[in-house]
Structures are given as structure tokens and as C-alpha cells.
Amino acid sequence: MSSTIKLDEECTIYQAAQLRQQLADALMASDSLTVDLSAVGEMDSSAAQVLLWLHSEATRLQKTLALVQLSAAARELFTMLGLLIYLPIVEEEAGHES
Amino acid sequence: MNLDAAKQTFLEEARELLEDMERILLDVEATDTTDEQLNALFRAMHTIKGSAGLFGMDEIVHFTHEAENVVDLLRSGHLALSEDLSGLLLRCHDHVKAMLAVVDDKATQQEMLQTSLLDELRHYAQPAAVDEPAGSSQASAPEQGGLRDWVMSLRFNEDVLRNGMDPSAFFRYLRLLGEFLVVQPVLCRLPQAERFDPESCYLRFELLFSSDASQQMLLDVFEFVREDSQIHIFPVGEAAAHWPQLIADADEAEQAAVRQAWLALGLDPDATAEPEPAPPAKAADKASDKASEKADKPATGAAEAKPPRASESRFIKVEAAKLDSLINLIGELVIAGAAANLMARRSAQSALVESTIAIANLIEQIRAGTLSMRMVQIGEIFSRFPRVVRDVSKELGKSIQLNVSGADTELDKSMVDKLGDPLMHIVRNAMDHGIESSEARLAAGKPAEGNVWLNAYHESGSVVIEVADDGAGLRKDKILAKAVANGLVPADSVLPDGDIYKLIFEPGFSTAEQVTNISGRGVGMDVVRRSIEQLRGTIDIDSAVGEGTTFRIRLPLTLAIIDGFLVSVGNATFVIPLETVIECIELPPDALQGDAHNCLNLRGEVLPLLGLNRFLELGQPHAKRQNVVVVRYGDSKAGLVVDELLGEFQTVIKPLGNLFRHLRAISGSTILGSGEVALILDVPSLIHFATSQEAERFASHAEHAQQRGGHGNH
CATH class of the missing domain: 1.10.287 (Helix Hairpins)
Structure with a gap:
């Protein structure tokens, strides 16, 4: 069972708690979670940190996690912080359904 | 979330830095510049730039960067602070201030970047900066020896996110100063499952950075987080020596992870490890860490040994x-x-x-x-006047010297805030109307340079602020003629000097023949008086034709609590502000109370008396023995006749309701220990009443004698 979740435009410290809850719930509910970052317009370290944590949770619970469709803002942040190789980024042109 | 609070702190700090900058720029015009002053100028621009970067105020960063370049050239001796340049920097100061005022309005800030100031700045920066690669916006401060590689170890405190700091913002800002070579995140501090708090920061970064900035400049980037976080920046060569310092607080897993990161950066943590600082003893380790940090500082470069900012350690900002x-x-x-x-x-x-x-x-x-x-200290408002005087005197083409004294006189903060505008108005007026043109001064046998004095001091429980000039003085006849023409006073009235001068505070009054940009539109002086009165203060004018004018503003020390002197009249209790009380005497039995003379001979001085019982229409029977409280306000004295003296009392002023605002004799009320309410007497207006009552009586005597005559009314 897999599911996709699309992040909102704004991913900052203001949304961090909510984001963590949303992603944790989604991860619990399915074996394979895809996170769509195409809409992300603003992202800060806290959001990056939540994704890092989600990745470690997924590994711990032996579930699959993929980050897809990185927006320019998300990619810029991950690159700057040197996080690209620490996140399960899947670069294919994945068409996604709800 | 404390983002707003952090921003407030930044704005506050920026304001202080700008004030410093302005003060220095005005100072150095007169004297030679010192290194300290130039460094302070540099720090102002540099710190504002750095902090603005953190908050993503790119426009301010851009502008201050250009200004910083010029100041840096000053600092390094490539440029001299000419009058022209200091004028330019003053205008830049204004511009930054204006940009900070519209911090939330990106569009306006963008517009404000379209200023010719930038070109002027570049004009200054150019000739000296030929050896710089042209147009490189990141070329800050070409300090000793060009590009260098730096190792940064950034272990952020858990609270940085909560405090509104975003580690990625530091990265963004660093990109302006140089180039990231390799960034190695250390993620092992990230807790598992529920223990992860999305608003805490668990990130640590080890990275290589290439920049021509100095170590101090790089450290300054982290000024806001340095206290709690562990931020270490070293030249690549020295990094290994500091290894123990970097892992002092780290557990084994983190040490291993950081070691990994270093290897990935191509650094060998063990290369020249220090003699071994005894890892088991954690506390001792920490202490030695601090000590070694201190010991290291002089060694790693004098630039880092920055004296702690005085304002940070000595003041706490409280809402x-x-x-x-x-x-x-x-x-x-x-x-x-x-x-x-x-x-x-x-x-x-x-x-x-x-x-x-x-x-x-x-x-x-x-x-x-x-x-x-x-x-x-009132200096807070005085400090803006040198600039005003400088600008206005240039504009008017007059040569005017400002003399400030008593800047350390203290008064209530809320009053200081409200005093700025009225004072500004009076000073501008003094410069525009008071001081004559140089030719006129010379013709009158005065030195060509005019003087404006700002003076503040404490006097009998009030603060007095004087604005004086040595200009032409007020022309009584002119003022009176104008007042008569405007219908403010009857044509044949005889007024004391002080009252004539006070006419200029009437709305729509201006004797200036010429309306200038600076003042003279006839609006304002009435506003000045109103704002002073709102502070429960008074304003008086002294003037002598040809010699000058003095505006004297008298304000109460505080608005909240006063030392009071309790008196009773019949069964009513009143409070007289203690600072106005000079002495108390028994009412001599032969002093007639009532119709004839309301005066008392006090050691040869005529003291007008005011019977509170009668004046306030209390209708109380006279006590057998009555007392006189001699009160003083400014230069006038009066005696208040009361029944009993009850002694000192700390009085919390409760303002009167709107309904009673217009009352002249009562300034407020308070609650006594017994729960009773006592009214606070408004001494200035009582004295005014007592003296004018006397004057009236005198005038009416004269009237009877001459069958004619005007009489003053307040």
C-alpha cells in the first residue's frame, strides 16, 4: 500500500510541528510513502530537518520513502546544506496519482 | 516563535548603531579622526549588513555593503574623511534609517535602492579599489591576504529555530562573503521517533569555505547565535589543532560522525592533536576548553580579540x-x-x-x-540637534554654533519621547527667526557666528530645559501690534513682558516677515505649548532686544508617583507636591483674611496669600489656628492658607477623569491609607491665580485712581 503526499508552498518553522505530524501519520498509514515537493516555494532548515527525521524513521520502520519533484527552492536548500545525499531523493519523472 | 522579537532586537540595535554613526560623523568634522571612530563607523555598517542578511532584507544588505566598502577604505587609510565624504555618509545614514523604517515593505525598499547615493559611494570606492576584481559584489574588506580556505564547525544550539534563527539563513549570507567548497552535515544528533521535536535544531555542519573575509568578519556572521551555539572558524592549517575544542561537548557517536565528516573534507583531525586534554573529566574538560579558547584567541589573530560590546553587558532591554x-x-x-x-x-x-x-x-x-x-538622560534627544543645527544653518546660509550642556540630566522616558518634536520646533525657530544673518550680526557689533544653547538642569523637583539664542530677541511692540491686529488682545491693553512673549504661542501667530522653509508658517508654536502642557509642564520666554531669547521649559520629574505634603482644610484633605513646598509658618493672627490685603510680609518679602477654604469654596468654618504653606514654582512664590499640616505622604497620582480635565486648581487625586480620597493641588496654577489676583487688585486700585485702564486676565 503506497500513498503520496504533497507538501504545501510554505515549509518553515511555523509549519514544522504540523508538517512532522502530517508526515508521521502518512508514514504510519502506509508501507511506501512518496513526498511531492513540487509546490514548495519556501523552505527552511526546520523543514529539511523534518524530512531527515522522516527518512530515519522510515529506515527504522523498514518502510519506503521517496522525495520526488523537488522544486527549485527545495533543491537549493538541500544543495546548500549538503543534504542531497542524505535524503531519499528520487529523480525520475514520476507521474503521481492521488 | 520569537522571530518578531529577534527582529525588534535587530531594529533596536541598528538604531543604536546608526546613532553612534551619526554622532561620530558629526564629531569628526571638528576634530581629527581616530582609529576607534573609524572602526565604530565600520562596525555600524557591517553589523547592520550582517543582521539584515539574517532576516532576508537583501536591499539593506546591498546598500550597507556599498557604504561598508567606503568606510573600510577610510579605516585602512586609503581615503580621508573629507567634509564631502562625511556629508555623504550622513546621507547614507539617513537612507539606511529610512530603509529600516519600511522594513516590511519590500517594494518600497526596492525603490529606495534606486538612489544616487550608491553611485556616489562607488565613486569613492573605485579609485582605491582598482586592484579588486571590478563588480564583484562580494569583495568586502580586503584585509590581509586575499582568498583563504576556512574550516567552519557549526554546532547550533537546540533553540535557534525557536528563537527565529534559521541555520540556512546563515548559509545564504555566507554565500555573499565567499564560496562553499564542501558542506558536511552531521546528523547523528537527530533523535528517533517521538523524541524528535520539530522546533528544535539538531543540525551540525562541518564545512570548508573559501573567502577573502577575515576571521572576525566570518565570526560576526554568527553574532546572534554565537553565545549559545558552538561556532568555530579556523584557517584550514590551524584547524586540526583545535579538534579537541570542537568535540568537547560531543558524545562518542557525534565525535565519530564529526571525524567522518572531517575525513570527507580532507582534513585529518589527529594530525597535530593537542597533548590530550583528559577526556574522562567532562566538567574539567569544558573549563579547559573555555580557557584554551581564551588562550588561543590572541594566537589566532588579533582580529578575534574583540572587546565585548559594552551596551550588551551593561544594559538589559525591558519592554x-x-x-x-x-x-x-x-x-x-x-x-x-x-x-x-x-x-x-x-x-x-x-x-x-x-x-x-x-x-x-x-x-x-x-x-x-x-x-x-x-x-x-535627556542627551538622548539633545544628541539629534547637532545634526539639525548643522543642516539648517547650511540651508539658511548662517553660521551657527550649538552649545549643549546638562545632557546627563535625567527625566522620565515617556516625556523624553514626547519632548523631541516641541524642542525641535523651538530650536528651528531660534535658528530661523532668532539668529540674524551674519551681515546683520556684524552690523550690530556681534560676532558673525550665532549661538544656540541647549541646557537642562534640575530645579526644585522639576526639570528645566532651556533653548537660548544670542539673536535679535523678540520685539515686544511687534508682537503686541500683531496680537492687536489679530484681535487677541484689546488695543490698549498693558501686559507684563512675559505675557506679551507668550502671545507667540497663540494659534496662527507669526511675526516673521518672511515665511521660510524652516519655520514661520505660524503653525507650531501653539502645538509646542500644547504638547508641553500635556506633560504637565510650562513654558516661559525671556528676551532682550538685540541680545537674544531664552525659551524655558519646566517639566515635572515624573508622572506616576510624587512625594506629597498632606494638609487639611476643615475635613477635606489635600496633597501639595512636596518639592514645591519651601516652608510652613503659622498664619499670624493679625494677617487679615478676606477682603483687604491678601498678602503676608515674609521677612520683608511680599507673599501673596490664597485661602484654600475660600478659593475652593469649601464652606468650612475657620479653624482656630491656621497655617501658611509657602510654595514656589519657578520664580514665583505664594502662601496657601490651610488649617492643619499633616506631614509628608507618598502620593500615587491617579489621573482625574475626562470630566475634570479642565480643572485648573486640581491636578489629580490619590488614595490615602485610610481609604479616603485626597485631591492633589496644582501648585503652578494656584500660584498663578494668587499673583494675578494681587495684580488685579493692584490694577483695580489704579483703575479707581485713573478712571481708566485695562486689566489682565488669565
């Missing part, structure tokens, strides 16, 4: 509202303390009385201490 509510509470405490004291006295238990007195003593000290917290 004004908190202080207000504290003062309010202390007001209640004073009342409650007075009540307890009264009860104790009634109980006639001496031990109890003694202890309430001790408490009252402490309350008094707390009161004084708290009120003094609200007190600020």
Missing part, C-alpha cells in the same frame, strides 16, 4: 509595558503600605508600628529604584 505595570503595582503597594501603617498606629503596638515603618522605608527605596529605571 516598557512591563515596567509600567511594575510601577503601577508599586503605586498600589505604597497605598497598601500607608494603610498598614495607619492600622498599626491605631493599634498602638510599638513593635508593629516599627515594622511597618521598616516596610515603608523599603517601599520607598523600591519606589525610587523603579522610577529611576524609567529615567533616561
Whole structure:
């Protein structure tokens, strides 16, 4: 069972708690979670940190996690912080359904 | 989330830095520049740039960057601070200030970047900066020896995110100063499952950075987080020596992860490891870490040995509202303390009385201490005047010297805030109308350079602020003629000098023949008087034709609590502000109260008397023995006739309701320990009434004698 979740435009410290809850719930509910970052317009370290944590949770619970469709803002942040190789980024042109 | 708070701190700090900058720029015009001053100029621009970067205010970063370049050239001696340049920097100061004022309005800030100031700055920066790669916007401060590789170890405190700092913002800003070579995140501190708090920061970064900035400049980037976080920046060569310092607080897993990261950066942590700082003893380790850090500093470069910023260590910023509510509470405490004291006295238990007195003593000290917290030096407003005088005198083509004294006189912060505008108005007026043109001065036998004095001092419980000039003085005849023409006074009225001068405070009054940009539109002086009166202050004018004019503003020290002197008339109790009381005497039995002379011969001085009973229409029967309280305000004195003197009393001023605002004789009310209400007498207006009553009586005598004559009314 897999599911996709699309992040909102704004991913900052203001949304961090909510984001963590949303992603944790989604991860619990399915074996394979895809996170769509195409809409992300603003992202800060806290959001990056939540994704890092989600990745470690997924590994711990032996579930699959993929980050897809990185927006320019998300990619810029991950690159700057040197996080690209620490996140399960899947670069294919994945068409996604709800 | 404390983002707003952090921003406020930044704005506040920026404001202080700009004030410093302005003061220095105005100072150095007169004297030679010192390194210290130039460094302070640099720091102002540099710190604002750095902090603005953190908040994503790119426009301010851009502008301050250009200014910083120029100041840096000054600092390195490539440029000299000419009058032209300091004028330019002053205008830049204004511009930054204006940009900070619209911090939330990106569009306006963008527009403000379209300023010719930038070109002027570049014009200055250019000739000296030929050896720089042209157009490289990141070329800050070409300090000793060009590009260098730096190792940065950034271990952020858990709270940085909560405090509104985003580590990625530091990265963004660093990109302006140089180039990231490799960034290695250290993620092992990230907790698992529920222990992860999305608002805490668990990130640590080890990275290589290439920049021509100095170590100090790089460290300054982290100024806001340095205190709590562990930020280490070293040249690549020295990094390994500092390895123990970097892992001092780290557990084994983190040490291993950081070691990994270093290997990935191509660094060998063990290369020249220090003699081994005994890892088992954690506390000792920490201490030695601090010590070695200190010891290291002089070694790693003098630039890092930056003296702690004085303002940070000596002041705590407190929200004004908190202080207000504290003062309010202390007001209640004073009342409650007075009540307890009264009860104790009634109980006639001496031990109890003694202890309430001790408490009252402490309350008094707390009161004084708290009120003094609200007190600020008037220099805060005086400091903006050198600039104004400089600008206005240039504009008017007059040569005017400003002399400031008593800038350390303290008064209530809320008053300082409200005084700025009225003072500004008076000073501008003095320069525009008061001081004559140089030719006129020379013709009158005065030095060509005019003087404006700003002076402040304490006098009998009030603060006096004087604005004086040595200009032409006020022309009584002109003012009177104008007042008559405007219908303000009857044509044949005879007024004392002070009252004539006061006519200029009437709305729509201006004697200036020429309306200039600076003043003279006839609006303002009435506003000045109103704002002073709102502060329960008064304003007087002294003037002598040909010699100059002095505006004297008199303000109460504080607005909240005063020392009062309790008196009673019949069964009503009144409070007289203690600082206005000079002495108390018994009313001589032969002093007639009532119709004839309301005067008392006080050691050869004529003292007008005011019977409170009659004046306030209390309708109380006379007590057998009456007393006179001699009060003073400014230069005038009067005696208030009361029944009983009840002694000193700490008085918390409760303002009167709107309904009673217009009352002239009562300035407020207070609650006594017994729970009764006592009215606070407004001494200035009582004195005014007493003296004018005398004057009137005198005038009416004259009237009878001459069958004609005007009489003044207040």
C-alpha cells in the first residue's frame, strides 16, 4: 500500500510541528510513502530537518520513502546544506496519482 | 516563535548603531579622526549588513555593503574623511534609517535602492579599489591576504529555530562573503521517533569555505547565535589543532560522525592533536576548553580579540509595558503600605508600628529604584540637534554654533519621547527667526557666528530645559501690534513682558516677515505649548532686544508617583507636591483674611496669600489656628492658607477623569491609607491665580485712581 503526499508552498518553522505530524501519520498509514515537493516555494532548515527525521524513521520502520519533484527552492536548500545525499531523493519523472 | 522579537532586537540595535554613526560623523568634522571612530563607523555598517542578511532584507544588505566598502577604505587609510565624504555618509545614514523604517515593505525598499547615493559611494570606492576584481559584489574588506580556505564547525544550539534563527539563513549570507567548497552535515544528533521535536535544531555542519573575509568578519556572521551555539572558524592549517575544542561537548557517536565528516573534507583531525586534554573529566574538560579558547584567541589573530560590546553587558532591554505595570503595582503597594501603617498606629503596638515603618522605608527605596529605571538622560534627544543645527544653518546660509550642556540630566522616558518634536520646533525657530544673518550680526557689533544653547538642569523637583539664542530677541511692540491686529488682545491693553512673549504661542501667530522653509508658517508654536502642557509642564520666554531669547521649559520629574505634603482644610484633605513646598509658618493672627490685603510680609518679602477654604469654596468654618504653606514654582512664590499640616505622604497620582480635565486648581487625586480620597493641588496654577489676583487688585486700585485702564486676565 503506497500513498503520496504533497507538501504545501510554505515549509518553515511555523509549519514544522504540523508538517512532522502530517508526515508521521502518512508514514504510519502506509508501507511506501512518496513526498511531492513540487509546490514548495519556501523552505527552511526546520523543514529539511523534518524530512531527515522522516527518512530515519522510515529506515527504522523498514518502510519506503521517496522525495520526488523537488522544486527549485527545495533543491537549493538541500544543495546548500549538503543534504542531497542524505535524503531519499528520487529523480525520475514520476507521474503521481492521488 | 520569537522571530518578531529577534527582529525588534535587530531594529533596536541598528538604531543604536546608526546613532553612534551619526554622532561620530558629526564629531569628526571638528576634530581629527581616530582609529576607534573609524572602526565604530565600520562596525555600524557591517553589523547592520550582517543582521539584515539574517532576516532576508537583501536591499539593506546591498546598500550597507556599498557604504561598508567606503568606510573600510577610510579605516585602512586609503581615503580621508573629507567634509564631502562625511556629508555623504550622513546621507547614507539617513537612507539606511529610512530603509529600516519600511522594513516590511519590500517594494518600497526596492525603490529606495534606486538612489544616487550608491553611485556616489562607488565613486569613492573605485579609485582605491582598482586592484579588486571590478563588480564583484562580494569583495568586502580586503584585509590581509586575499582568498583563504576556512574550516567552519557549526554546532547550533537546540533553540535557534525557536528563537527565529534559521541555520540556512546563515548559509545564504555566507554565500555573499565567499564560496562553499564542501558542506558536511552531521546528523547523528537527530533523535528517533517521538523524541524528535520539530522546533528544535539538531543540525551540525562541518564545512570548508573559501573567502577573502577575515576571521572576525566570518565570526560576526554568527553574532546572534554565537553565545549559545558552538561556532568555530579556523584557517584550514590551524584547524586540526583545535579538534579537541570542537568535540568537547560531543558524545562518542557525534565525535565519530564529526571525524567522518572531517575525513570527507580532507582534513585529518589527529594530525597535530593537542597533548590530550583528559577526556574522562567532562566538567574539567569544558573549563579547559573555555580557557584554551581564551588562550588561543590572541594566537589566532588579533582580529578575534574583540572587546565585548559594552551596551550588551551593561544594559538589559525591558519592554516598557512591563515596567509600567511594575510601577503601577508599586503605586498600589505604597497605598497598601500607608494603610498598614495607619492600622498599626491605631493599634498602638510599638513593635508593629516599627515594622511597618521598616516596610515603608523599603517601599520607598523600591519606589525610587523603579522610577529611576524609567529615567533616561535627556542627551538622548539633545544628541539629534547637532545634526539639525548643522543642516539648517547650511540651508539658511548662517553660521551657527550649538552649545549643549546638562545632557546627563535625567527625566522620565515617556516625556523624553514626547519632548523631541516641541524642542525641535523651538530650536528651528531660534535658528530661523532668532539668529540674524551674519551681515546683520556684524552690523550690530556681534560676532558673525550665532549661538544656540541647549541646557537642562534640575530645579526644585522639576526639570528645566532651556533653548537660548544670542539673536535679535523678540520685539515686544511687534508682537503686541500683531496680537492687536489679530484681535487677541484689546488695543490698549498693558501686559507684563512675559505675557506679551507668550502671545507667540497663540494659534496662527507669526511675526516673521518672511515665511521660510524652516519655520514661520505660524503653525507650531501653539502645538509646542500644547504638547508641553500635556506633560504637565510650562513654558516661559525671556528676551532682550538685540541680545537674544531664552525659551524655558519646566517639566515635572515624573508622572506616576510624587512625594506629597498632606494638609487639611476643615475635613477635606489635600496633597501639595512636596518639592514645591519651601516652608510652613503659622498664619499670624493679625494677617487679615478676606477682603483687604491678601498678602503676608515674609521677612520683608511680599507673599501673596490664597485661602484654600475660600478659593475652593469649601464652606468650612475657620479653624482656630491656621497655617501658611509657602510654595514656589519657578520664580514665583505664594502662601496657601490651610488649617492643619499633616506631614509628608507618598502620593500615587491617579489621573482625574475626562470630566475634570479642565480643572485648573486640581491636578489629580490619590488614595490615602485610610481609604479616603485626597485631591492633589496644582501648585503652578494656584500660584498663578494668587499673583494675578494681587495684580488685579493692584490694577483695580489704579483703575479707581485713573478712571481708566485695562486689566489682565488669565
